[in-house]
Amino acid sequence: HLSPFWISGQDYTGRTALDASMAFARIVQSLVTWTVASFYGSLVSVSMAFSIIRRGPRAFFSYKVRQDRPKCLDDPALGTHGYVRLKSSGLRFHYVAAGERDKPLMLCLHGFPECWYSWRHQLNEFRDSYRVVAPDLRGYGETESPQPFGYRGWPNFSMSHLTTDVRELVEALGYSSCTLVAHDWGGVVAWPFAIDNPELVDKLIIMNIPHPGVFVKYMNSHFSQFRRSWYMFLFQLPWLPEILVRSFDFQMIAGSFKGKKMGCRRADAITEEDLEAFKYTFARPGANMSAGINYYRAAFKTFPPRSYKNTKVTCPTLMIWGDQDGALEVGLTEGTDKFVPDFTLKMVPGASHWVQQDQPDVVNGIMKDWLKNKGA
Numbered sequence: 001h002l003s004p005f006w007i008s009g010q011d012y013t014g015r016t017a018l019d020a021s022m023a024f025a026r027i028v029q030s031l032v033t034w035t036v037a038s039f040y041g042s043l044v045s046v047s048m049a050f051s052i053i054r055r056g057p058r059a060f061f062s063y064k065v066r067q068d069r070p071k072c073l074d075d076p077a078l079g080t081h082g083y084v085r086l087k088s089s090g091l092r093f094h095y096v097a098a099g100e101r102d103k104p105l106m107l108c109l110h111g112f113p114e115c116w117y118s119w120r121h122q123l124n125e126f127r128d129s130y131r132v133v134a135p136d137l138r139g140y141g142e143t144e145s146p147q148p149f150g151y152r153g154w155p156n157f158s159m160s161h162l163t164t165d166v167r168e169l170v171e172a173l174g175y176s177s178c179t180l181v182a183h184d185w186g187g188v189v190a191w192p193f194a195i196d197n198p199e200l201v202d203k204l205i206i207m208n209i210p211h212p213g214v215f216v217k218y219m220n221s222h223f224s225q226f227r228r229s230w231y232m233f234l235f236q237l238p239w240l241p242e243i244l245v246r247s248f249d250f251q252m253i254a255g256s257f258k259g260k261k262m263g264c265r266r267a268d269a270i271t272e273e274d275l276e277a278f279k280y281t282f283a284r285p286g287a288n289m290s291a292g293i294n295y296y297r298a299a300f301k302t303f304p305p306r307s308y309k310n311t312k313v314t315c316p317t318l319m320i321w322g323d324q325d326g327a328l329e330v331g332l333t334e335g336t337d338k339f340v341p342d343f344t345l346k347m348v349p350g351a352s353h354w355v356q357q358d359q360p361d362v363v364n365g366i367m368k369d370w371l372k373n374k375g376a
Helices: 020-055 057-061 116-125 151-157 159-172 185-196 212-221 223-228 230-234 240-258 272-283 291-300 360-373
Strands: 080-085 092-098 105-109 131-135 178-183 201-207 317-322 343-348
Touching (some): 020 240, 057 240, 092 116, 151 159, 159 185, 201 360
Parallel strands (some): 105 178
């Protein structure tokens, strides 16, 4: 397989010896991954060198440590800040919650390079019907990151750790199940979580992230998607991705949300203050800048990859997809119904990868109608 293995959900433990064919497959996977990663790393290094020459090393390497939360993160209209400590890891998780505690739980999982603030429009919209909780995921924002920091910490971001975080977070919040809403890397975690913990997920809403079983097959047969996933390979390299993300005071974050290829299509979707909120995630004092990148590293290093054959998501599932996603092709939505018997797909024309921020009114309307039809 040439496809990235971020979609895998079970970690290789080393408890049983690999037979010769699996050992060979693992060698091939590593060679392909590092060859592609080195290729893109070379291109990025050349681009970075030209940037240093044009704008100077001081501009390239300088970045601002954000000592205080941007004001938008303390907007009381979005909810209240809270913290819980999880049992298995001992990590303290930060979250923002809106709505009364006696209402059913809607748990919202963000992606990269984001934080809880990605769900600001949903926190406001659904607080009358739900206890809406948007956490910072492991290592993001004000949620603690396990030691060690940096590249060597990637084993602490395996899928088993991430799904355990979600399970224990539901319990720590005082609930026995939830409506799980997820985007991007939050969705990467939500898919296997819903498969393996059906009793904890009443309904699943996924935004712009494919089912892992669909992704593997599509990647292997569509080189165009393989090329769009170049950054996943780049992130396998040590140090270089961190330098790139941090360069020009986290310019990559601004490019992700406002750039021509990946950025929101609605001009006023992301303000300068919103950008500061996302930069704060990576630039606050004590932040583990490698945490978000280590999600990708841990996923690639999982072997053997999980097979999703004969697995089902048993709860009702809604997929919302912005059709102008610069990283993921629309074709990745096809075939999802083979893994999800109760499946609804809703396209959002003209919306980017950041669909719930790009077109919040449209997304919220789709969610409300679907939840109403499903008896919520």
